[in-house]
Amino acid sequence: MAERGISRRSFAKAAVAIGGASALVACLDRGESDPIPSGPADLSTLPSRQHAWNESLPTDEHGNVRTPYHHLLLYYDYDDGETTAGATTPTNGERETVEDALRSLERAYEHSSDGLLFTVGYSRRYFDRYDDSLPESVDLPRPEALAPFEDPERDEADAVVHLASDRPAVLLEAEEALRGNRETVNNREMRAVLDDVLTFRERRTGFNGDGLPAERDDVEGVPEDAVPEDAPLYMGFTSGFRGNQATEDRVTIQTGPFEGGTTQHVSKIRLHLEQWYEQDSRSQRVSKMFCPAHAEEDRVEGAGHNLGAASGANACPAHVKDARESGVVGHAQKNATAREKGAPIMLRRDFDSTDDDRAGLHFLALQREIGDFVKTREAMNGTDAAEASSAVGTRHNNGILQYMTVLRRGNYLLPPREKRALPRPS
Ligand code: HEM
Structure with a gap:
C-alpha cells in the first residue's frame, strides 16, 4: 500500500501524523495488536484533576516521569466561530453528550501510557459567550506575542482535547470515535460523539521519546543523520527532569469554582535544525541549551540522560555574568531564573512534530x-x-531563540474533571 507516495513502513511510522481509518489499519497491520488495557468500571476512582498524569506514567531509575510517546491535539469550536458575549451558550443536554463521549474513552482505556491519557481545555473566547466572567482565581488571558521579535497567530478555538499514549493505534481509534467514525473503542461502546455538539477544526500531532525524532528525520528542515539516536527531541537533548519540572500540585488552581484545575499554554513552534546542527559545534549546542559551564566541564553525555534527576541549570553561573564573560547564555540557565523560592513553576509536556511536513514542536x-x-x-x-x-543578541547566542519561530499561541483552562464538559464561567 502506498499512501501519498510513501512506503507501507513509513506510512505506519507516520500514522498519527496522517490520521484516519487507513492509518489505524496500518498501525494494526504493523503488529500493534497486543491487547490494550481497559479502564475502570468505577470511573470515580479516576483523579479529579484532569492533569494528574504523573502517577499513571512510568518513571526512569532517577524518578524522572516519562511523558507518553505519541500525542494528538484536537481543536473544536462550539458553534460557527462567530461568538461574542451574549451569544448561544451550551445546553445541559450538550454537556451530557460531551461527558458521555469522554467517559466512553475512560471506560475503554486504562488511565496510563499503555492506555490513554487526555485533557479537555477551553479558551478565553469560549468563556466570553457568557454574561458572567471567569472568577479572579482563574488567569486566562487571550494569547498574545511574548517577544518583540515574534508575531504568532492566536489560536482561539473554543476547546482543545490533548490525547496521549504510547500506542499510536489508541490515539487514532479514540480520534475516530470522538469524530463519529466508529462505534466502538477497545471493543467497548462509544456512547456519544463529540462532533455531534462541537465543530471539528484542526488536528496537530507529535511524539517525544528516545529515538523517535531520529526515526522521523525525513521531513523538511532536518539535516540527514544529524539527530542523535538516543535523543527524545529533535534538538538532541533530553528534557523534563524531575528537578526541573513543577509538581502537579504547584500548577493546580487552589481556590474558587475551578479549584483542582490548571491552565495550559500550547504554542506551535518551527525548529531551525539546519542552523542548529550545521552552524554550531556540539559544545556550542550544550552552552546554548544548558549553559557555558556545562559545555566547559563536559557535563552532558549524549542526549544528557547522565544528568540524572536534574539538569543542574540552577547551579550554572548567573546568566548575565555568563553573557559578559562567555558571550553566550543557556536556555535552561535563563529559564531557571523564573522559579519561585527555588522551585519550578511550569510543568512541561511538550512534544516534537512533523505537522506540515516540517520539523516542529x-x-x-x-x-x-x-x-x-x-x-x-x-x-x-x-x-x-x-x-x-555585545556578543549576545536578541536571538543570537541567546539560548535557543535563534533556532525556533513561534507560529501560533493558545491559552486554555483545564477545569477539574467534574466540570470538564462545556463549563460555565462560575
Ligand atoms: C523549542 C524547543 C525547546 C527545547 C528543545 C527545550 C529543551 C529544554 C531542555 C533540554 C531543558 C533542560 C532540561 C530540563 O530542565 O528539562 C529545558 C529547560 C526548560 N525549558 Fe525548554 N525547551 C524548548 C522550549 C521552551 C519554551 C518555549 C519554554 C517556555 C518558556 C521552555 C521552558 C523551559 C523551562 C521552564 C525549563 C526548566 C528551567 C528550570 O530548571 O527551572 N522551553 N528546555
Missing part, C-alpha cells in the same frame, strides 16, 4: 496561571543578557 505547558508562563517566557527572552553583552 508543540510546546504544551501547564501552570497555575498563564502569568507563570508569561514570566518564564520573559526570562527566556534574555533581554538582560542581550543588554549586558
Whole structure:
C-alpha cells in the first residue's frame, strides 16, 4: 500500500501524523495488536484533576516521569466561530453528550501510557459567550506575542482535547470515535460523539521519546543523520527532569469554582535544525541549551540522560555574568531564573512534530496561571543578557531563540474533571 507516495513502513511510522481509518489499519497491520488495557468500571476512582498524569506514567531509575510517546491535539469550536458575549451558550443536554463521549474513552482505556491519557481545555473566547466572567482565581488571558521579535497567530478555538499514549493505534481509534467514525473503542461502546455538539477544526500531532525524532528525520528542515539516536527531541537533548519540572500540585488552581484545575499554554513552534546542527559545534549546542559551564566541564553525555534527576541549570553561573564573560547564555540557565523560592513553576509536556511536513514542536505547558508562563517566557527572552553583552543578541547566542519561530499561541483552562464538559464561567 502506498499512501501519498510513501512506503507501507513509513506510512505506519507516520500514522498519527496522517490520521484516519487507513492509518489505524496500518498501525494494526504493523503488529500493534497486543491487547490494550481497559479502564475502570468505577470511573470515580479516576483523579479529579484532569492533569494528574504523573502517577499513571512510568518513571526512569532517577524518578524522572516519562511523558507518553505519541500525542494528538484536537481543536473544536462550539458553534460557527462567530461568538461574542451574549451569544448561544451550551445546553445541559450538550454537556451530557460531551461527558458521555469522554467517559466512553475512560471506560475503554486504562488511565496510563499503555492506555490513554487526555485533557479537555477551553479558551478565553469560549468563556466570553457568557454574561458572567471567569472568577479572579482563574488567569486566562487571550494569547498574545511574548517577544518583540515574534508575531504568532492566536489560536482561539473554543476547546482543545490533548490525547496521549504510547500506542499510536489508541490515539487514532479514540480520534475516530470522538469524530463519529466508529462505534466502538477497545471493543467497548462509544456512547456519544463529540462532533455531534462541537465543530471539528484542526488536528496537530507529535511524539517525544528516545529515538523517535531520529526515526522521523525525513521531513523538511532536518539535516540527514544529524539527530542523535538516543535523543527524545529533535534538538538532541533530553528534557523534563524531575528537578526541573513543577509538581502537579504547584500548577493546580487552589481556590474558587475551578479549584483542582490548571491552565495550559500550547504554542506551535518551527525548529531551525539546519542552523542548529550545521552552524554550531556540539559544545556550542550544550552552552546554548544548558549553559557555558556545562559545555566547559563536559557535563552532558549524549542526549544528557547522565544528568540524572536534574539538569543542574540552577547551579550554572548567573546568566548575565555568563553573557559578559562567555558571550553566550543557556536556555535552561535563563529559564531557571523564573522559579519561585527555588522551585519550578511550569510543568512541561511538550512534544516534537512533523505537522506540515516540517520539523516542529508543540510546546504544551501547564501552570497555575498563564502569568507563570508569561514570566518564564520573559526570562527566556534574555533581554538582560542581550543588554549586558555585545556578543549576545536578541536571538543570537541567546539560548535557543535563534533556532525556533513561534507560529501560533493558545491559552486554555483545564477545569477539574467534574466540570470538564462545556463549563460555565462560575
Ligand atoms: C523549542 C524547543 C525547546 C527545547 C528543545 C527545550 C529543551 C529544554 C531542555 C533540554 C531543558 C533542560 C532540561 C530540563 O530542565 O528539562 C529545558 C529547560 C526548560 N525549558 Fe525548554 N525547551 C524548548 C522550549 C521552551 C519554551 C518555549 C519554554 C517556555 C518558556 C521552555 C521552558 C523551559 C523551562 C521552564 C525549563 C526548566 C528551567 C528550570 O530548571 O527551572 N522551553 N528546555
